[in-house]
Amino acid sequence: MGSAAEDHPKNQRQGSSSRKCQLKMILLVILTNLLTIYIFSGASFNLKYLSAYTHHLPLPLWDSTSLSDQLNSTVTQLAASHSLIAELHARLNSTNLLVQALLIELARQQEQKDDTHDQLLSDFMKIDNDELIQAIGSHKLPLGHSPRTGSDEIYPSVGAGCLRFQEELTQYMKYDIGGECPVDDVFAQRLMLKGCEPLPRRRCHPKSPVGYKEPTPFPESLWTVPPDSSIIWDPYPCKSYKCLIDRKKVPGFYDCKDCFDLKGREKSRWLVDNGGLDYSIDQVLETKPRGTIRIGLDIGGGSGTFAARMRERNVTIITSTMNLDGPFNSFIASRGLIPIHVSVSQRLPFFQNTLDIVHSMHVLSNWIPDTMLEFTLYDVYRVLRPGGLFWLDHFFCMGSQLNGTYIPMLDRIGFKKLRWNAGMKLDRGVDKNEWYFSALLEKPMT
Numbered sequence: 001m002g003s004a005a006e007d008h009p010k011n012q013r014q015g016s017s018s019r020k021c022q023l024k025m026i027l028l029v030i031l032t033n034l035l036t037i038y039i040f041s042g043a044s045f046n047l048k049y050l051s052a053y054t055h056h057l058p059l060p061l062w063d064s065t066s067l068s069d070q071l072n073s074t075v076t077q078l079a080a081s082h083s084l085i086a087e088l089h090a091r092l093n094s095t096n097l098l099v100q101a102l103l104i105e106l107a108r109q110q111e112q113k114d115d116t117h118d119q120l121l122s123d124f125m126k127i128d129n130d131e132l133i134q135a136i137g138s139h140k141l142p143l144g145h146s147p148r149t150g151s152d153e154i155y156p157s158v159g160a161g162c163l164r165f166q167e168e169l170t171q172y173m174k175y176d177i178g179g180e181c182p183v184d185d186v187f188a189q190r191l192m193l194k195g196c197e198p199l200p201r202r203r204c205h206p207k208s209p210v211g212y213k214e215p216t217p218f219p220e221s222l223w224t225v226p227p228d229s230s231i232i233w234d235p236y237p238c239k240s241y242k243c244l245i246d247r248k249k250v251p252g253f254y255d256c257k258d259c260f261d262l263k264g265r266e267k268s269r270w271l272v273d274n275g276g277l278d279y280s281i282d283q284v285l286e287t288k289p290r291g292t293i294r295i296g297l298d299i300g301g302g303s304g305t306f307a308a309r310m311r312e313r314n315v316t317i318i319t320s321t322m323n324l325d326g327p328f329n330s331f332i333a334s335r336g337l338i339p340i341h342v343s344v345s346q347r348l349p350f351f352q353n354t355l356d357i358v359h360s361m362h363v364l365s366n367w368i369p370d371t372m373l374e375f376t377l378y379d380v381y382r383v384l385r386p387g388g389l390f391w392l393d394h395f396f397c398m399g400s401q402l403n404g405t406y407i408p409m410l411d412r413i414g415f416k417k418l419r420w421n422a423g424m425k426l427d428r429g430v431d432k433n434e435w436y437f438s439a440l441l442e443k444p445m446t
């Protein structure tokens with residue numbers, strides 16, 4: 001998930017900063033002028049004082065030479081004063097002009113501020129794409145339909161990151177309106193993972209799989225691998241579910257490698273509590289009065305097996321997952337469970353104090369930058385109801401991070417520890433100080 005932010009020019013920032021620079025220059029010039037006026041007015045005060053003083057001098061009327069000298073000096077002084085006044089006047093004039101210029105500039109900026117969003121968009125959109133502007137630009141509400149927003153305009157939501165990837169975004173929005181969308185799942189998801197989440201909506205139809213059949217009825221669907229005809233395979237390296245199931249035997253790293261094999265490891269997950277890192281669903285549910293854990297979320301839930309097991313216990317779990325190298329979302333839906341295509345970067349789409357349980361296995365780990373993780377954990381806290389459970393399942397980290405970073409972070413957020421297990425991961429018997437911890441945390445009742 002590398003960032004490609006570096007190679008994108010930040011035109012609009014440059015524009016506004018050069019305008020700021022101009023403003024600063026103008027202000028500087030005004031200041032210098034005011035300073036000069038101040039100094040000069042000080043000097044003219046002295047002159048005035050001087051001339052007043054001379055005025056009261058007894059004039060030696062009898063001495064015409066002296067009189068003429070006096071007059072001459074007064075005339076010279078007057079001339080000097082006069083030119084000073086002229087100078088001051090000119091400076092005041094130029095200061096006035098500058099103040100005027102400043103006011104005009106300020107007014108212009110204010111005007112611009114009013115349509116910053118559209119300005120931003122049109123600045124960014126080097127390549128013309130009307131559909132993109134339609135998809136993320138402002139729309140006027142019908143008359144009298146703005147009481148709840150205080151605005152007569154509405155902006156469709158897109159991730160702030162979208163504006164950094166103008167070229168990709170423009171490509172994403174290239175299609176025939178009303179026609180078929182390009183099969184660009186991988187491209188679109190990469191855009192999401194770079195921060196363009198949520199993606200803009202599109203006015204096209206996703207391609208339908210050929211030969212789609214009605215899904216397997218519930219509850220058999222929970223443990224049935226759907227037919228290959230249920231999805232479009234183009235975006236994936238595997239072209240069948242058999243290939244996905246068999247890839248666990250293939251060396252190499254794949255996300256959730258054995259998740260699609262419902263007859264393998266998936267079948268026994270969360271059924272046995274080993275007293276260590278592996279908790280069982282039944283043990284966890286027993287920490288609360290029967291039936292009070294009813295709804296929840298599994299963050300990064302792979303192929304949906306956690307939700308399936310919870311469903312068997314009458315608990316409704318929504319599973320967030322990415323389609324990394326495989327059709328995870330479609331697979332979960334085929335099982336009769338609810339997938340949501342939301343990454344760990346996005347604010348959870350739930351209201352505060354609502355969910356009974358949030359579970360996450362392997363996904364929340366030390367690959368997430370600390371501050372971002374803290375925001376994520378606060379978000380989990382937010383959506384849990386008081387007394388709700390946060391089951392942090394197999395969180396991976398280095399030994400020093402355990403005590404140095406994660407335990408203090410969880411305490412800081414305010415979770416109460418109901419159960420805590422930490423254990424070293426032995427990699428072929430070699431101690432690499434790699435740790436896992438599992439925790440059952442509770443949001444306090446008050």
Ligand SMILES: *[C@@H]1O[C@H](CO)[C@@H](O)[C@H](O)[C@H]1NC(C)=O
Nearest residue numbers: 068069070071072073075076
């Ligand atoms: C005033 O002084 C200047 C020189 O400082 C001289 O040239 C000029 O003739 C004088 N004028 C009178 C009226 O004395």
Ligand SMILES: *[C@@H]1O[C@H](CO)[C@@H](O)[C@H](O)[C@H]1NC(C)=O
Nearest residue numbers: 086088089090091093094097
């Ligand atoms: C001040 O500016 C006005 C026009 O802006 C001009 O008519 C006037 O001559 C200027 N005065 C001076 C002293 O420069």
Ligand SMILES: *[C@@H]1O[C@H](CO)[C@@H](O)[C@H](O)[C@H]1NC(C)=O
Nearest residue numbers: 290291310311312313314315
């Ligand atoms: C789930 O709910 C159904 C219908 O209310 C009930 O018959 C069943 O016993 C429940 N299962 C569990 C495991 O609680």
Ligand SMILES: *[C@@H]1O[C@H](CO)[C@@H](O)[C@H](O)[C@H]1NC(C)=O
Nearest residue numbers: 398399400401402403422435
């Ligand atoms: C963390 O601290 C506890 C005591 O506070 C200690 O027993 C434990 O060994 C430490 N764990 C690691 C991985 O350093």
